[in-house]
Amino acid sequence: MPTFAIHCIDKPLQQELRARTREAHLAYVEAHADQVIVAGPLLDEHGTPIGSMLLMEFPDYRAAVAFAADDPYARAGLFASVAVTAWRQVLPRKDRQVAG
Secondary structure (H helix, E strand, O other): OOEEEEEEEEOOOOHHHHHHHHHHHHHHHHOOHHHEEEEEEEEOOOOOEEEEEEEEEOOOHHHHHHHHHHOHHHHOOOEEEEEEEEEOOOOOOOOOOOOO
């Protein structure tokens, strides 16, 4: 299944909105855990969340965009921008075997 990167940047000064909608956001992503490769917040230099980044598998681009649009953070108006792009793993190489 194709992999997509969902890169979201919060609107400025929205830490309260992020905190208020965090549990709903986490529940939404966890409901799709079988599609998640990696997910977590983007942080500023002080460790404060300023956005979200998810690598997830979807059947196609439209499904990835629909998922991003239905995220409780997006529905609450948290994000200043959302980019959904196809992604392909190059490193580490999947065919590389670990010696042991």
